[in-house]
Amino acid sequence: MNLAVIGFGNAGGKIADRLLAFERETGRSLSAFAMAVNAAAIDLEKLEEIPEAKRLLIGQTHEQVKGRGAGADPELGAEVTRQDLNEIERALDGVPLHAVDGFLVVAGLGGGTGSGGAPVLAERLRETYEEPVYGLGVMPGSAEGGRASLNAARSLQSFTNATDNLMLFDNDAWRSTDDSIEGGYQRTNQELARRFVTLLAAGEIDGSQVSESAMDSSDIRRTLSTGGVSTIAYSEATVERETRKSQGLLGRLSTNGHDEQESENSDLPMKIHGLVRKAVQSRLTCPADVSSAERALIVISGPPREFSQKGIQRARQWLEQETQSVEVLAGDDPRQDADHLSACVLLSNVTDVPRVDQLQEQAVGAQDSIDDQAATREDEIDELITDDQNRLDPV
Template sequence: MKIALIGVGNAGGKIADELFRYQNESGRDLCRAVMAVNTAGTDLAKLDTIPEEDRLLLGQTNGQVKGHGVGADPDLGATVIEEDLHEVERALSEVPIYDVDAFIVVAGLGGGTGSGGAPVLGEMLNETYEEPVFGLGVLPSTEEGGRPSYNAARAFPSFVEATENLIVFDNDAWRGNADSIGGGYERTNREIAKRIETLLSAGNVGEEVSENAMDASDVRRTLATGGISTIAYAETGIDRSTFESRSFLNRFRKNGTQEDSDKAKKISGLVRQAVQSRLTLPVNVESAERSLIVIAGPPEEFSRKGLESARRWVEDQTNSMEVLAGDAPIPSADTVSAVVILSNVTDVDRVDELQSQALDARDSISEQKSDRESEIEDLITDDNDEISPV
């Protein structure tokens, strides 16, 4: 699947940067265009992989922003992005749309530019282009405080409405206890990149023909449900026989019945491990409307029987017959990975928790503002209000 990737805000830019880096390292060619959009020049300067000419600084003429960010204010973020949409449209005019299957807009939802600007950008893309617009939204961890939760709860419905499907990554489920803030985000960004790249790699890897063909239309169909989605992932090393089969003498050696059976069990087990492990967003799997399975790795490791067994198992787990499955051959890979996207999930406790945290944060912010105004009034006036201001 060929995409135009747009990172919005600080977190969105860093994730897009990592996705682009991971693509380059893996030798894949998924991003036909990549762009980082921000209102803070310092954030854009910290990116490593996205070319400087593809980093777009907005808000330079806005009197409140002037290229220094929106101060975690999503309303201001939305305003600035909307004011400078013509800059984004001008940059997108260079994108080879004829070779793009979809847009992916990435944003962290706890700040200001991403949470406010990503929905605005998603709406513009939907109105301008025929290609589907998918979102990748990152929920803040509880440790980040009440304000990010409040911003995320406000941005969440807007981002869902502005995209054909919103893939969600929950920092609360992924930050380790031993992680520093910076180190934790770097690790989770890598995990996001691994999952997205593997999902989109089906039908895109070199000239190797997939035995169980899958293309961009399968991904688009799975995500064309609206709502939100979560991704499952697992990987394992390849068998010794796969290394041996790469040699000239063993290249045409056929596997025996037992080896075929073992590979089927391995593929089926890998998919089960993925779904039963940590999802990008914890959900009740039974609430998924559609699912898609991609097995990526050396084609010698693939098993049609294993893939079919895995597909039937996911159908049972989701109570849905809308499950597609295919493989993405990567001849030089030293691992086999399984990625499963569960689309339009509706039973998500984390969203309810986020909304509850946001309500508490809103009340606390309102109360603090009222108290602060009273304290300022007490500070600047005398006790008996006997002094007349100038």
């Protein structure tokens, strides 16, 4: 699939940047166009892959923003985006519409610019273009507090409504206690890029011979056409050097450092099936109950000699049972020079997502305490600046 990728806000820009880097590192092709939009000049300067000409600063003339961001206020993020929509649209004139299958708007949901602005842009894109508009929304960690949860829970509603499908990544599920904030983001952005690029770039050939059961962009589009929110599962196994060189002979697959010596021809179906099971049972980009998915899609990616149609079919049948859905597509994505075999599973329109419930709970609590504080703040200020018996007059 080829997409026009727009990173909105700080997290959105950094993640779009990482998607491009991952494409370059793995020789995959996902973004036919990439751009970053932000209300903070300093964030745009830090990007490495998105060319300067494709970085757009919005809200420069807005008196509360002036190039310094939306200060975690999504209303302000939405307002400056609406104000500068024409300028954003002019920048999008560069999108090669003949070569893209859709748009992907990427944003962190816990701040102001991305949280408020990304849904506004997505809505406009849907009004203007016929191509589908997908979102990639990053949910804040619960430790970020009530304000971030409130922003995210509200943005989740508008972003889901404004897109054909909102794919989620949950920072809470991917946070590690050993990480510094920025170091943690670098690590999680890499994991995020691995999953999204492997899945969405499937079918975009890199010179490898295309197989009959190759995944193509229409399969991905169909799976994403459910609306709602989606999550992605991923698992990989290293293909050892001997296996890569000696096609058809005894091969060694190493998973998580544990080598298994197996007969390649007879065991490949089991390996592929095992890889898909392991993916679905591992950490998803946003944890969800797999059985609540409306549709699913499996992409097996790696050197074609490691593929097994029997294995892919078995994995598909297994996932059909797990999701209780008849809409499970499966295919391969040949990457001749890859040093690993991977299984990527898209679970589309998942409706049982405990993290969303938790986020909403935290958001409602935050909204209540903001309202309570607002109601008593005037009295508290008054009490502070007035003496006990109210004997003093103001100057």
